[in-house]
Amino acid sequence: MISNSLVEKLFSGDKRSISKAITIVENSLTESIELLNTIHSNTGNAFRIGITGPPGAGKSTLTNQLTKLYRKQGKKIGIIAVDPTSPFTGGALLGDRVRMNEIGQDENVFIRSMATRGSLGGLSKKAIDAADIIDAAGFDLILFETVGVGQSELDIAKAADTTIVVLVPESGDSVQAMKAGLMEIADFFVLNKCDRPGAEQAAAALQSIISLRSHDESSWLPPIVRTVASENKGLDEIIEKIESHKLFLSKNDRFQNRREENSKSRIQEIIKQLIFAEIWNNERTELLNKASQDVVNGSLSPYEIAEKIIENFKSKSV
Amino acid sequence: MISNSLVEKLFSGDKRSISKAITIVENSLTESIELLNTIHSNTGNAFRIGITGPPGAGKSTLTNQLTKLYRKQGKKIGIIAVDPTSPFTGGALLGDRVRMNEIGQDENVFIRSMATRGSLGGLSKKAIDAADIIDAAGFDLILFETVGVGQSELDIAKAADTTIVVLVPESGDSVQAMKAGLMEIADFFVLNKCDRPGAEQAAAALQSIISLRSHDESSWLPPIVRTVASENKGLDEIIEKIESHKLFLSKNDRFQNRREENSKSRIQEIIKQLIFAEIWNNERTELLNKASQDVVNGSLSPYEIAEKIIENFKSKSV
Numbered sequence: 328m329i330s331n332s333l334v335e336k337l338f339s340g341d342k343r344s345i346s347k348a349i350t351i352v353e354n355s356l357t358e359s360i361e362l363l364n365t366i367h368s369n370t371g372n373a374f375r376i377g378i379t380g381p382p383g384a385g386k387s388t389l390t391n392q393l394t395k396l397y398r399k400q401g402k403k404i405g406i407i408a409v410d411p412t413s414p415f416t417g418g419a420l421l422g423d424r425v426r427m428n429e430i431g432q433d434e435n436v437f438i439r440s441m442a443t444r445g446s447l448g449g450l451s452k453k454a455i456d457a458a459d460i461i462d463a464a465g466f467d468l469i470l471f472e473t474v475g476v477g478q479s480e481l482d483i484a485k486a487a488d489t490t491i492v493v494l495v496p497e498s499g500d501s502v503q504a505m506k507a508g509l510m511e512i513a514d515f516f517v518l519n520k521c522d523r524p525g526a527e528q529a530a531a532a533l534q535s536i537i538s539l540r541s542h543d544e545s546s547w548l549p550p551i552v553r554t555v556a557s558e559n560k561g562l563d564e565i566i567e568k569i570e571s572h573k574l575f576l577s578k579n580d581r582f583q584n585r586r587e588e589n590s591k592s593r594i595q596e597i598i599k600q601l602i603f604a605e606i607w608n609n610e611r612t613e614l615l616n617k618a619s620q621d622v623v624n625g626s627l628s629p630y631e632i633a634e635k636i637i638e639n640f641k642s643k644s645v
Numbered sequence: 646m647i648s649n650s651l652v653e654k655l656f657s658g659d660k661r662s663i664s665k666a667i668t669i670v671e672n673s674l675t676e677s678i679e680l681l682n683t684i685h686s687n688t689g690n691a692f693r694i695g696i697t698g699p700p701g702a703g704k705s706t707l708t709n710q711l712t713k714l715y716r717k718q719g720k721k722i723g724i725i726a727v728d729p730t731s732p733f734t735g736g737a738l739l740g741d742r743v744r745m746n747e748i749g750q751d752e753n754v755f756i757r758s759m760a761t762r763g764s765l766g767g768l769s770k771k772a773i774d775a776a777d778i779i780d781a782a783g784f785d786l787i788l789f790e791t792v793g794v795g796q797s798e799l800d801i802a803k804a805a806d807t808t809i810v811v812l813v814p815e816s817g818d819s820v821q822a823m824k825a826g827l828m829e830i831a832d833f834f835v836l837n838k839c840d841r842p843g844a845e846q847a848a849a850a851l852q853s854i855i856s857l858r859s860h861d862e863s864s865w866l867p868p869i870v871r872t873v874a875s876e877n878k879g880l881d882e883i884i885e886k887i888e889s890h891k892l893f894l895s896k897n898d899r900f901q902n903r904r905e906e907n908s909k910s911r912i913q914e915i916i917k918q919l920i921f922a923e924i925w926n927n928e929r930t931e932l933l934n935k936a937s938q939d940v941v942n943g944s945l946s947p948y949e950i951a952e953k954i955i956e957n958f959k960s961k962s963v
Contacts (some may be wrong), residue, residue: 363946364948369943414824516690553907585941586941587938587941590940590947593940594947594951597948599921601952601955615912623905629912630681633916633919636916643957
């Protein structure tokens with residue numbers, strides 16, 4: 328049961344209550360549903376920005392600097408750092424977080440690092456739930472920062488109003504492959520560490536890839552912002568570009584449409600989680616354990632077993 | 646309906662039939678189930694090797710060279726290259742494939758590149774189905790090559806008997822983050838491009854991370870193989886290490902256990918696909934489209950809608 332006082336304190340913007348609420352989301356599906364149903368009508372006001380890109384591109388530094396600039400404008404900022412680390416390597420990225428301690432002291436900055444602790448599935452869902460909590464607490468902006476390891480950044484992009492992809496000049500080849508997802512989700516690019524050699528060529532290469540994107544007069548072509556985040560260069564332009572993208576979204580129902588699309592993805596993901604929590608009860612997990620032997624021994628195909636388990640689920644779930 | 650002649654030709658090792666069968670897997674869920682049920686008892690003989698790592702590490706070159714060496718041993722090789730590219734950037738990695746044309750001419754080498762064409766979900770499942778097809782066609786070895794963009798490489802690791810993680814000396818920082826998943830899935834590491842500066846430090850750093858892994862006398866600690874794949878250096882050692890890992894697996898039911906674990910993941914993934922194909926019929930997709938407006942307007946929470954859709958699914962699915 329979610330206490331009324333927790334919800335009240337949350338609405339008042341109390342950081343400790345935000346933290347508590349996110350812990351609920353991390354630990355209990357049932358309680359988190361209750362909590363999110365309770366607060367839902369108080370969400371939707373915060374603007375959500377996704378910051379992603381390959382490891383080492385300087386996303387943490389950028390997030391840090393952006394936060395400081397937004398604080399000068401009086402904005403309240405929530406930061407959700409999504410680390411899809413494993414139990415084995417958990418905490419590897421802790422160093423980055425330490426640098427954030429400074430801004431984290433601010434009463435109007437809330438920072439939460441969310442890691443998988445074992446199962447990758449569900450992390451993005453939890454991060455989005457956490458954003459709702461920070462949103463309901465009256466924060467103006469939510470920054471999702473994800474380390475660039477694939478699916479989670481794509482999922483987070485589906486939760487953001489604006490997605491910034493951070494690259495560095497030497498990304499080069501890596502980008503070739505990583506752009507797979509990244510190119511598609513970028514509302515704009517930040518080419519960071521632009522004091523390094525090859526910055527201009529990298530920008531030109533990036534520009535030529537962007538212009539391949541099918542577009543007409545009414546569509547948005549991702550601009551490129553050059554920065555040296557560690558020296559605070561180019562940060563103002565990022566904020567400008569966020570504003571122009573926001574303005575672009577505000578026309579012709581685009582903002583509403585984007586949020587509807589994001590909601591659809593979110594609902595689908597929630598359905599996935601709920602159904603799987605239900606399917607994998609003890610009985611069917613046991614069934615799976617036994618059946619996997621039959622698959623390896625060749626007597627039953629994985630599809631035959633899958634259908635058997637689905638049948639069992641359906642017959643017992645009504 | 647799957648024709649008997651297709652299955653017969655497939656069992657005889659005919660490359661064109663393998664290709665046809667994989668196309669079925671890519672395009673039709675119903676037909677692919679029929680096909681995979683039919684061939685299942687003929688699978689399980691091929692040894693499956695996953696080759697993964699960050700973009701630019703030289704995985705394609707390595708796969709290429711390994712294939713040539715295995716051909717000298719008379720082995721029949723299937724290669725499944727998993728490219729989680731998007732429609733927008735599809736084909737970006739085609740250059741890599743071109744280099745493979747040479748070995749692809751060989752009657753005893755089958756190469757298939759599998760891309761997502763839009764939806765990331767299901768690619769790994771299809772790649773594993775494809776491996777079954779190649780396996781049933783009597784090939785000795787299957788190499789899964791994945792570009793390092795996250796979830797798909799973790800999924801492929803769950804389909805491999807041995808997983809090789811390819812890194813380069815300069816991975817450095819990137820590895821910090823990417824190791825998230827990679828460290829955990831590696832049965833051994835290949836440090837490629839070892840003629841570059843920093844190779845020894847990189848190997849030492851990697852070694853120290855590996856030794857953090859909890860282990861006892863009976864467990865396998867991933868070795869590191871140094872290579873310069875483009876100059877064909879160190880390739881023999883990779884094959885040696887594959888053999889020692891195979892030998893390790895052959896003791897104490899480890900091989901059987903690993904395949905059972907892999908089968909479990911596969912069955913779970915299949916269930917996911919089957920259930921979602923069923924959930925998202927026209928009626929419920931329509932329901933989702935309408936409901937997403939209510940979520941954005943704040944009148945219903947995504948959890949309330951998810952529960953409504955699940956209820957609808959259950960009541961109509963029996």
